[in-house]
Amino acid sequence: MSKKKHLVVLSGAGISAESGIKTFRDSGGLWEGHDVMEVASPEGWRNNQELVQDFYNQRRKQLLTCEPNQAHYILADLEKDFEVSIITQNVDDLHERAGSSHVIHLHGELKKSQSTLDPTLVYDLDHWEIKKGDKCEKGSQLRPHIVWFGEQVPKMEEAMELAASADLFVVIGTSLQVYPAAGLVSYVAAGSKIYVIDPIMPEVNFRRKVITILESATNGVKTLEKMIKSEI
Template sequence: MFEPIREQIKDFRKIVFVTGAGISQESGIPTFRGKDGLWRNYDAMQLATIDAFYQNPKLVWEWYNERRKNIIAAEPNFGHIAITELEKYAEVVVVTQNIDGLHQKSGSSRVLELHGSILKIKCTVCDFREEILTEFSENPPYCKCGNLLRPEVVWFGEPLPQDVWQESIKHINQCDLMVIAGTSLVVSPANILPIYAKQNKAFLIEVNPKDTEMSSEMDLVIRDTSANALPKFLSLFKEK
């Protein structure tokens, strides 16, 4: 599977992983797209907007509370664990589009969450922020200041947190290798991250069961799931 780069492994000192919904799906977390994208006959992509939230905060929070229960109960899979284990052999940074915290739960020490975290909440008006791992007693939940609380996630149409974005670009400009795992690369601006790495002459590996928007730009394409492929990738580093 990874035989073409066996001899190059020793040259990869800094690795950036760009991960998406595919790696979390293997831990039982549904994706927005495809057959998993409907919730009680609502299109999940339509619920993940600021307009939907203000039109019906109770409905949006019902959906997020169900997702939170599922995510809190989920465990990292072999893909997450392999990424964590790689820190023993190289500098590793994870830039993820996922909001589930599974990379941190697995033990990865440097995780940049482009789209925020469903495990965190923030006030829609004041500066209140907190990580909450339990159920809310009210729906929708309100801040002490009297205003609505919302998940600290990036909804469709909202900008990414610029501090996280800039730090991601910094690491990508420094990496020798980028591994794009479990993402279809259709969501902007995360889908331009491989371009930055390519410009920096980093080696690009895609791990995905299906073709993506950028498969033709990759140096190596692995048509498999992250949970199957990444432990084999890790084994090369153990051998070097």
């Protein structure tokens, strides 16, 4: 039996939007009515910890009402025929809930907290709220486990290695404007195919041929499934 091809997916806000999770990409830099720098930067945290905590508490509460959509489920199902790795810019757990077994989160995870003193201390949350006074084992306040603008992306090296090992690389629902994640396409080997699924083609110079599927995440992933299964 031949070895399964490695399918690597870079997913963005467009795939989660179809599950009812609001994005800030198409709303003038606002995220749920807030300037993103107020709620997604170290400066925002220093200026108003209460606002930032409440913002992510509400995002967690919202996530409890959301379910994976068909795009998530199809990607999970593709593990029957491919070795599938998901690199997601999303902080929700919808890929995992749909059944994908290898997911790395570039920008952190909503359902986890981390120490403000030691960012390597990360904890699973079994509830939706982080409160003032919730502390890590070293005694410092817990904060959302989110990679904010201006912070290092701890899993970037792992993502680069996955992109380089892809036989098929698929970009879903991301404008490819946020770096360093947007640079992952450049690590894909010259002989590997790149697919881009989005209703609007990202304004990016790929410097190589890409296969574009100008559809929503769910419809686009259905189209992708037919295209790549014909190659098995």
